[in-house]
Amino acid sequence: MELTDQLGREIINRLSKYINVPINLMNPQGKIVASTDPARVGQSHGGAIAVIETTEPQFITDEDVIHYANVKPGANLPIFHRDKLAGVVGLTGPPDQVTQAAGMTQGSVEIALEQIYIQRQAFYQERQWNHWLQQLLNEEMDRDELIREASYTLRTDVNRTWQVLVFQAEEPFELAESLKSMFHHKDYLFILPYQDNMVIATILFPETSIFYPDNIRSRIGVGEPGFSIDGIRHSFKQACEAIELSDRKCEPIYSRDLQMERLLHNxxxxxxxxxxxxxxxxxxxxxxxxxxxxxxxxxxxxxxxxxxxxxxxxxxxxxxxxxxxxxxxxxxxxxxxxxxxxxxxxxxx
Structure with missing residues (x-):
């Protein structure tokens, strides 16, 4: 991940609350992409270019300024993300006074980059799973294509036995995050908000027990275990039907306990x-x-x-x-x- 205009602004907003000296963030080409001094954004930074060429810190004094384009005295340090140069961070001021702060800022920027990277990866993966789920529940689904997409794009083998839990709650996004932390010890295919008030959790069978957050009121329908794509679809429909056919609250409603009701309902x-x-x-x-x-x-x-x-x-x-x-x-x-x-x-x- 490289420092871009958007990333730079986001990081500057975070860091400027804690560091009271001017900060510049430069991309791997040496261009200032974000700064506490908006007038400097877009300029090519000579000190950053030197850092990029050598991958070594550059400390610029008052005497050194004439040797670089568009620079002020200060410390300029390389930013690495996953062993690749992502950009340069520069702090303005006498080098002996800002070097320590520059090092702390360097570490903070690298941590921030990793956090943003992880967040974006999780968001991107959830979007992929949402798209996959929409296709799965479509009546005209392509079974073979879904299996291929799960394998090559989502890197998951769906040819296993799964059980679907459908949670009905007022805050589906909050519930989904709580469920992910609670199911971290189990193998689950996905836990996704769905429609307006639903969260779908597909977990590897057999599950030993079902937990849900006490602080979020939720109805839970549990479908029968099923193998691969068709099994997930059937289990989902059974879980939804279990909620529809029972008025129980705050405890799982198992499809297997409603066989007579399901038969008459259909x-x-x-x-x-x-x-x-x-x-x-x-x-x-x-x-x-x-x-x-x-x-x-x-x-x-x-x-x-x-x-x-x-x-x-x-x-x-x-x-x-x-x-x-x-x-x-x-x-x-x-x-x-x-x-x-x-x-x-x-x-x-």
Whole structure:
């Protein structure tokens, strides 16, 4: 990474808060790209050119100024990034007074360059993964191309078994960063914000446990493990469906625990309408108390005593409500076949 105008300005803004002498940053061609003195930006710096030619520091005194173009007394030191010359840093002032500060500035600039480099690499890689994810979830994806791109561009072997976790939260970017730090000990393919309120995490199976930040309220859907590209797609859809089909919060919702719900939810729409339309209309006109009773009755596996206890009502009151519901809707939730139809209606509403 070389010192450019943009990088130079960013570094000067950081350093000028702590160093009270004039600072110049020159690129590998000796041009001043950033300075605490804006008037000097764009000039060719003779001292920097000498540093570039020799890769050695140049200390310029009042007597030396006449030997260099566009210079003032000061210390000019080479900047290296990953063993390559990235530019030159110069501090203005008597060399014996600014040399120590120049050395500290040199180290600070090299550290800043590395930090910026790492940040940019991470940002660039995340953009690549986002593009790859968009292609993956596209209905017209090219499976072979995605595998090649993962291998050659992202340097990842996707031909393994993965499990997708979908997190639904108000602050997806903050959540994604928290998850990356929490999953650092696990092998994960990617952890990316997706759409407005979602984070997708694809981790290597088997996972031993699932953690998420306590300070961020989030719903978590967990898909079934799957192999390679198709497995990731299926696991993602299952994780999303798990969130859709369950009202649980603050704990993982596993797709494998919702097999009946998934089956009923994916019934053919036309068949569903033919069978349930009349019952749906009647159910919609009932008071809310009947919907609540029916929901809890199914959650408690159609157990009368447990349902009455959860609803804080007498068993006879529950029986009365179910009798009224049966009479008004035409389906008795205490009978298996009728219960299946009612449960299907609830899942589609």
């Amino acid at each position: 019934v053919d729409p036309r068949t569903f309408l033919e069978v349930t339309e009349a019952y749906q209309n009647r159910l919609q006109h009932l008071e809310k108390i009947y919907h609540t009773t029916l929901t809890h009755f199914f959650k408690q596996d159609m157990k009368m005593n447990r349902t009455a206890e959860v609803l804080h009502i007498h068993r006879n009151t529950l029986i009365y409500r179910l009798d009224q519901l049966t009479r008004k809707v035409g389906l008795d939730p205490r009978h298996f076949k009728d219960a299946v139809i009612l449960q299907t209606i609830l899942l589609h509403n």
